[in-house]
Amino acid sequence: MITLLIALPAFAALAAVLIKNHPMRRRMMVGTALLHLCLTLAAADYRGGIVGWLGLDSIGIIFLGITSVLFLAATIYALGYLAAEKEKHPPRADFIEPKTVFANMPEAIFTACLLLFLSTLTLACAAQNFGLLWVAIEATTLATTPLIYYHRHHRSLEAAWKYLLVSSVGIALALLGTMFLAVSAMRPENVEVSMSLADFLRAAPRLDPMWLKGAFIFLLIGYGTKMGLAPMHAWLPDAHSESPSIVSALLSGAQLNCAFLGIARGLQICAAAGQGPFARELLVWFGIVSMAVAAAFILAQADYKRMLAYSSVEHMGILALGIGLGGAGSFGAMLHAVNHSLAKGMLFLLAGNILAIYKTKSTHDVTGILKVSPVNGALWLIGLFAIAGAPPFGLFISEITILRAAVDGGRTVVAALYLILLAAVFIGMASPMLAMAGGAPGKTYAESHSPTSIIPVAALAGLSLLFGLWLPHPLLQTLRGAGRLLGGS
Amino acid sequence: MAGVIDFVMFLLVVTNLALLESSRLKTCIWLVAFQGISLSFLPVMVGYNHTGVIGLHAVFVGLISIILKGVIFPLLLMLAVRRANVRREIEPFVSYNVSIIAGVAALAAAIWLSRYLNIPASAKGSLAVPLAFFTIFVGLLIITSRKKAITQVVGYLVLENGIFTFGFAVMPHAPFVVELGILLDLLVAVFVMGIMILHISATFDHIDVSRISTLGDE
Numbered sequence: 249m250i251t252l253l254i255a256l257p258a259f260a261a262l263a264a265v266l267i268k269n270h271p272m273r274r275r276m277m278v279g280t281a282l283l284h285l286c287l288t289l290a291a292a293d294y295r296g297g298i299v300g301w302l303g304l305d306s307i308g309i310i311f312l313g314i315t316s317v318l319f320l321a322a323t324i325y326a327l328g329y330l331a332a333e334k335e336k337h338p339p340r341a342d343f344i345e346p347k348t349v350f351a352n353m354p355e356a357i358f359t360a361c362l363l364l365f366l367s368t369l370t371l372a373c374a375a376q377n378f379g380l381l382w383v384a385i386e387a388t389t390l391a392t393t394p395l396i397y398y399h400r401h402h403r404s405l406e407a408a409w410k411y412l413l414v415s416s417v418g419i420a421l422a423l424l425g426t427m428f429l430a431v432s433a434m435r436p437e438n439v440e441v442s443m444s445l446a447d448f449l450r451a452a453p454r455l456d457p458m459w460l461k462g463a464f465i466f467l468l469i470g471y472g473t474k475m476g477l478a479p480m481h482a483w484l485p486d487a488h489s490e491s492p493s494i495v496s497a498l499l500s501g502a503q504l505n506c507a508f509l510g511i512a513r514g515l516q517i518c519a520a521a522g523q524g525p526f527a528r529e530l531l532v533w534f535g536i537v538s539m540a541v542a543a544a545f546i547l548a549q550a551d552y553k554r555m556l557a558y559s560s561v562e563h564m565g566i567l568a569l570g571i572g573l574g575g576a577g578s579f580g581a582m583l584h585a586v587n588h589s590l591a592k593g594m595l596f597l598l599a600g601n602i603l604a605i606y607k608t609k610s611t612h613d614v615t616g617i618l619k620v621s622p623v624n625g626a627l628w629l630i631g632l633f634a635i636a637g638a639p640p641f642g643l644f645i646s647e648i649t650i651l652r653a654a655v656d657g658g659r660t661v662v663a664a665l666y667l668i669l670l671a672a673v674f675i676g677m678a679s680p681m682l683a684m685a686g687g688a689p690g691k692t693y694a695e696s697h698s699p700t701s702i703i704p705v706a707a708l709a710g711l712s713l714l715f716g717l718w719l720p721h722p723l724l725q726t727l728r729g730a731g732r733l734l735g736g737s
Numbered sequence: 738m739a740g741v742i743d744f745v746m747f748l749l750v751v752t753n754l755a756l757l758e759s760s761r762l763k764t765c766i767w768l769v770a771f772q773g774i775s776l777s778f779l780p781v782m783v784g785y786n787h788t789g790v791i792g793l794h795a796v797f798v799g800l801i802s803i804i805l806k807g808v809i810f811p812l813l814l815m816l817a818v819r820r821a822n823v824r825r826e827i828e829p830f831v832s833y834n835v836s837i838i839a840g841v842a843a844l845a846a847a848i849w850l851s852r853y854l855n856i857p858a859s860a861k862g863s864l865a866v867p868l869a870f871f872t873i874f875v876g877l878l879i880i881t882s883r884k885k886a887i888t889q890v891v892g893y894l895v896l897e898n899g900i901f902t903f904g905f906a907v908m909p910h911a912p913f914v915v916e917l918g919i920l921l922d923l924l925v926a927v928f929v930m931g932i933m934i935l936h937i938s939a940t941f942d943h944i945d946v947s948r949i950s951t952l953g954d955e
Contacts, residue, residue, distance in 0.1 A: 379915030386922040393929055402940045406949045409933050413889060416926055417880060420896050423919070424873070427904045434857045434908065441908060443915060456855060486952040 249294050250302045253287050253312075254370045256280060261363035265356050270334060274327050277359055281320040284366065288316040292722065300444035303376045306729035310582055311509055312373040314589045315502040317711070319366050321704035322494040325597050326362075328700035329494060330355055332604070342401055343607045350401035358398055365391040365498065372506040378426045378513065379443045382419070385474060385510055388503055389415045396491040407483075407490035414483040415474050422470025422510060425463045429517065432459035445513060452520035464514050464527050468534065471510035474503075477534050477568060478541035481561050485545075488557035489609065493600025496553065500560045500596060501589035508567055508585065512734055515571060519735035524574070531572030532662060538565025539669040546676035551609045552684065553599050555677060556592065559635060562673050563588040569666065570650045571734050577653030579731030580646050586727075587642030587715055591634040594708035598627055601701050602684075607693050611680040616689035621697060625685050627705055632681045634712045636674045642715035739863070742782050746864050748775045749902065750844065753875045756895060757836040760825045765891045766814045769898070773806025776898055779865075779905040798916050802901075805924055810894065813931045817887055821938035830947075831882035843874040857907055865906030872899030886934045886944040890927065897923055 260280040267273040292313075297303030304312065333352055342348040352358075368391050372384035389412065397408040430441045432455045433448060441447075448455075473480040488496045511531075518527035542562035549555040563584070570581025601624050606614045618625030637643040647670065654663035719727075752772040759765050777799045784795040818824075831839070844867075851867035876896025880889050938944050 377915070380918065383915065383918035383922055386926070390922065390925045390929055393933070397933075397936070400936070400940075402949065403951055405933070405936055405940055406952055409886065409937065409946070409949075410952075412926075412930060412933065413880070413893070416893060417877070417896065420893070420900060424900050424903065427900065427908070430908050431857055458855060490952070 249287070249291055250297050250304065250374045253284065253291065254302075254367055254374065256284060256287070257363045257367040257370065261360040261367065264359040264363055267356070270330070270355060273356065273359055274323075274330055277363065278320070278323045278327060280363060281316070281323040281366070284370075285316040285320050288312050292726070297374070297376070300442055300446065301377050301380060302374045304374055305376075305733060306726045307509065307512060307582070307733055308373045308376075310586065310726055310730055311505050312370060314505060314586055315366070315369045315373065318498060318501045318589055318593045318708075321593060321597070321708055322497055323362075324700055324704045325497075325600070326494050328698040329492070329600065330358075332698075344403075344609075348401055350399055353394065353398050353400060358395065361391050361394045362494075362498075365395065365503075369502055369506055372509060376446065377442075377444045378429060378448070381510060381513065382423055382426050385422070385471065385506060386416070386419045388506060389419060389474070392495070392499060392503065395495045396487050398492050398495065399490075404490040407486040411483045411487040414480075418470050418473025418480060420470070421466050421473070425466025425468075425470055425514070428459050428463035428466060429514075432456040432463060445516070448517050449520050452517060453522070455517070455521045457521070457523060460518065460521055460523055461526060464518050464523070465530070467514040468511055468527075468530060471507045471514075472534065472568075474507035475511065476504055476507075476538075476561050476564050478538040478561060478565070481538070481541070484561060485554045485557040488560065488596075489551060489553040493596050493603070496556075496599070497593040497596035500557070501593035504560060504564055505585050505589060508564065511568070512571060515734060524735055528572045528574055531568045532659075533572075535565040535567070535569030535572055536662065536665050536669070538562065538568065539666070539673070543669050543672040543676060546673055549676070549680070550611050552602070552611050552614070552680065553596075553609050555611070555680065556595055556599060559673065559677060560588075560592060562669075563592070566647070566650060566666075569662070570646075570653070573650065573653040573657055573659065573662070574735050575653050575657060576731075577650050577657075578734040579727055580649030580653060581734075582727050582730045583649065583715075583719075584643065584646035586723075587646055587712060588635075590708050590712040590715070591631065591641070591643060594627070594705050594712065595631040595635060597701075597705050597708070598624060598631055601697075601705070602628070604701075605692050606690060611684060613690055614684045615687040617685050620689045620692050623697065623702055627702075627709060628681065628685050630709050630713075632678060632685075634709065636677060637670070640713060640716050642712050645716055739786065741778065742786070742863055742865070745775050745778055745782070746868050748772070749868050749872060749898075753872055753895070754837065754840055756879065756891070757840045757875060758833045760827075760833065762818050762823060762825060762885065762887050762891075763815070765826075765888060766811050766818070769891050769894045770807050770811040772898055773810070773894065774803055776901055776905075777802040777806065779902065783905055798920075801917070801920055805920060806894070806898075809924065810927050813927060814887060814890065817931050817934045817938075820935055821887070821944050823885060823887070823938075823944055826883055826885050826888050827945075829883045829888075831878070836878060836882065839878060840871075840875055843878075844868075844871045847871040847874070863906065865902055869899050869903035869906065872896075872902060875899070884945050884947040886930075886937055886946050889946065890930045890934070893930075894927070 339351040368387040375381040393412045433441045476484040542558045545558045570577040634641040637647040780795040784792045847867040847870040879892030
């Protein structure tokens, strides 16, 4: 079952290279995504797998579910996006620097990389072995680098190079952390280490504390680089703003979560070994620093895709803070991951629509979306409220849960900083986003609105709203289970 | 076999220091290839010290490692050098003299630090752990202080070599699948980096990473 989930997109990637007909290949990708989602839903209660290697626990299934939903939305969006890009295909002038002429990467390779990306993400979610988890997360980096470089111009090339190098170095440090973890299990007697999560949890009480602490620090820095925690986030705004919108949505909504999964696995071991307080304290402060850095850059941001990217840094900080606080905060962090992915995926896809209409990423040049395109304008406003955590949306509930965890734990300073930073980000995002939606229409380029550019966005917005009003029972149970695995209550 | 391990460790120090002061890209590529080949003997040697037999699995990992690090990576990088038409690193952010001094200081610090670590029995008595840390430091220094994309890839390979030294010196029994997965990821990483370098040289007429910096916030 799990092997099938991993193999399906990998084979589809192979098929994507072989299929010559563009519309057929695009439909094949949507079909694969749909099948993947159905299999994921069917696997929700599946507890089999390959012992010590592959299996789905509550944390894994939640991240797999998010990935699958987001991927389906992105592929439906891609139907229209890729068709429109094809029409413009012959090398065309760059709209930011009209002197530069660029072409796109061949569509077959782009599709294949997208599908490989899904396959590696699935592997990361299902990995029950620290070695395999590392291999999977590094593989997601390698699959996404070509995706960022879809538009072959020098800005996306710079972003892709930065992404590849910074992430690879980060992931290399995570490998060192993984090895430290193995060393911690080799004491006192020189036993063999299997690297499997279950074996580590079983051996937790006799792990060597010094190596375990070292392991967690390197896992946090290594996977934290990939997750976009400040101060290791340098690659993130560039990669998110230069890649096509579907790729930004998947990077933000699916890939950052998978890196977070690596840190969460490390925390599981630390908590079982009695090193929980040490690990949690680190997470809390990395979380607060990420939120602060993101708030500072959002307040001064004039590029809406970069603004959304920094917002991802902020939300990753909230996730780290949530599991760092523990208790109800662990549950809150998992719920936050779900809601953030929905809202951010929706906003990045929408940013793609806005970019297609206005042909600029500047927040000042885009005005009057509501008049130019009422549907996109309304969704943009809904997105603002969803991402800022306003009441009827899911992020409100998870943010309040994390706040309550901070207050209940007696962390008044942390709670106060958290509230101040949330407010700063809200102001920083609301004023440009409201200005973009309202006002007199700016300079626009006629662009037809295909249903494929609206339906996935609206669906993600709907889910984000639904999870704010009502959480389906099985999802709630799984989230609670995941919170317990992370040492919550 | 302990003598062979010590010799490999000696080569590791020499290649690291040589890498820190070489400006010719070709020299750097061959140095890191040589370093990779000599480290490929570690799994077999450490495994032999540990169990008394030469494991088939260790031989296999060593062979794959030699083919990748000694043949495929240098060829790929040489191709990139030829196509990009660059010969040497020009004025790194940290000068060669300062790099060497920093390298020697890091070596001393790593050896001093390792006295305070609980090193597992499998690596006790050998210098593998401190030298692995030293190699990791050298890799990071090369990545951050050099301007050419190819030198950065060389630095990344040195970093990986350091992590490998640590891994094989302390755990002779890492799961086989994981080892192969790591090598495969490394192969694809270098391959993708090589392609990117070709694109960088075609787009910018140079591969000087310090000069591609249009992105960023003020």
